[in-house]
Amino acid sequence: MRAPAFWTSQAGPRDWRARLLSPLGALYARATARRLAAGPRDNIGIPVICVGNINAGGTGKTPTVIALVERLRDGFHTPHVVSRGYGGSLTGPVEVLPGQHRAQEVGDEPLLLSAFARTWVAQDRAAGARAARDAGATVIVLDDGFQNPALTHDLSVVVVDAETGFGNGLCLPAGPLREPAETGLMRADLLVSIGPPAAQTAFDATPLPPQLPRLRAALTPLQTGMDWTDTPLIAFAGIGRPEKFFDTLRSLGATLLRAEALADHQPLSTAFLTRLEADARQHGAQLVTTEKDAARLPNSFRSKVITLPVRLAFDNPAPLDAALTALMAPKNTTD
Template sequence: MRAPAFWSQPQPDWRGKLLSPLGMLYARATANRIAKGQAEQLPVPVICVGNINAGGTGKTPTVMAIAEKLRDQFHDPHIVSRGYGGIETGPIEVDPLRHNAEMVGDEPLLLSAFARTWVARDRVAGARAAIAGGATAIILDDGFQDPSLAHDLSIVVVDAETGFGNGLCVPAGPLREPIGVGLSRADMVLTIGSAAAQERFDDRVLPGALPHIRAALAPLRTGMDWTGMRLIAFAGIGRPDKFFETLRALGAKLLRTEALGDHQKLSAAFLTRLERDARAENAQLVTTEKDAARLPAAFRSKVITLPVRLSFDNPEALDTALKALPVPSSSTQNA
């Protein structure tokens, strides 16, 4: 599913205004669900990486970065995800040798390369399984509106380019809940985007005392020279254009781009067409790491990926918060 274009406008247009009563009902339902939840406190710290916007804002690279930071502080972090797009209900630990994206979802499959990752529709059960497996910290992927677990640190991730869109809730706009309501539960906001996008982001909507961290996605240096490379690029992420713009900035020649819906299934017919077109135009197929996780095993050698990682402008508040998290003793882990 692709988000409607009118969601990203800075002010609501007639469509947003027409649908705003439904958006208020959606917000009320979310608030009621959160209010009725019984947040369970775990014996290890829980870091929630979530968003207020529906769809992709950069949570996956944020989870990767936090896993690395926690390991630097002698934690054994495990990731817990609902496994969106997969059929497994869990709790189950993701094993790339046994699982594919149809089973556990594309994001958990990708994240499992960075830290031990668990898929569970019941996040409490997933977290308990991770603790039993030795986790000293839980990174909760996309659990900001789930009231079942207490969070020791809640990070709201925002795409700096689109911000909070027209400021309305689904289906009138891109929000899962009103900005002020959501941010009142957050410990910090992380905006991801270029320097120009960060300049345009209106941080006046943020509470004054809420730490605001800025970061950008930067291509991982692999030694590959993209200059002049003839490419057919496809991506099914929150904003595929970001991926295409990154390739162009590296000097690649994009003969064609295919913008897919977030998590869109890669059908055999679609991939066959791409392979035929690439052969006809003497081009290389390229996609994101997350999309590559959904490729059939037999097709992966035909597609290259452009890996990106998060680069922080001002990580001090995040680093301080992570360092303040306790490292549980072995007896605490087994509690």
């Protein structure tokens, strides 16, 4: 499902659809608050870093998880990722094995993340974290789960798309939020806003808790040796905001003959891909998609579609590095 336009329209909460649905949004917010207040917090004995969001849909959690995993590994720690496995059929806990599991079983994001760290899928996040700990993890990076009370979060990182911000400020279904932004931000330890400079400047006007450190970051293409200049492409993407992917390709000088925006996590059928392949062949174009979408490709198309990998680059990572150092520092114990 694509996010409705009125969630981020200029009219904001004054839009008639937002006003009509706002009572349901208030009920949703209260339900989230009750769940967080009542749920037991399981402490598994090793640090848990939650990478979550307040908005529904894609904000950049997956590249943020990758960035955290790489920083932790650079610090000689052993991070494992735990995910609910959205879109997958397995309930877990189960370790994601790229050669054995498919996106239909474990979800596209865990399959992608498993290339960077040992990754576990579990609908019961506490059970998944215990399985990771017992398998040798020294720190858990929780992919999503900011509104889930199952685990104690030793560090909570909230990710937001700087361009859309917190939308119209209303909760589902009246707006894009899982809980009121001011409520969620009070529980966060770090806020990562992702977007280009103009979007970051616009997001500067968003009221934030004064004690909350904010890190500005951008998704930058990974240098793979591919020359995108004037390359004719047929691109498709099923991420939170596919337009960002298409704009990145254009910024690299590629020629987009077709840009197919799909719903987040939309299945990639053989019939759909065959139509795209025929169109690409007719125009002498190359099929291209995101790393996350590539995880859902049928085996017969994996060699026919290239990807544009992106990584998260922080303007100033010092607050994040300081938080990770403090979190992972040996604790003094007394007899």
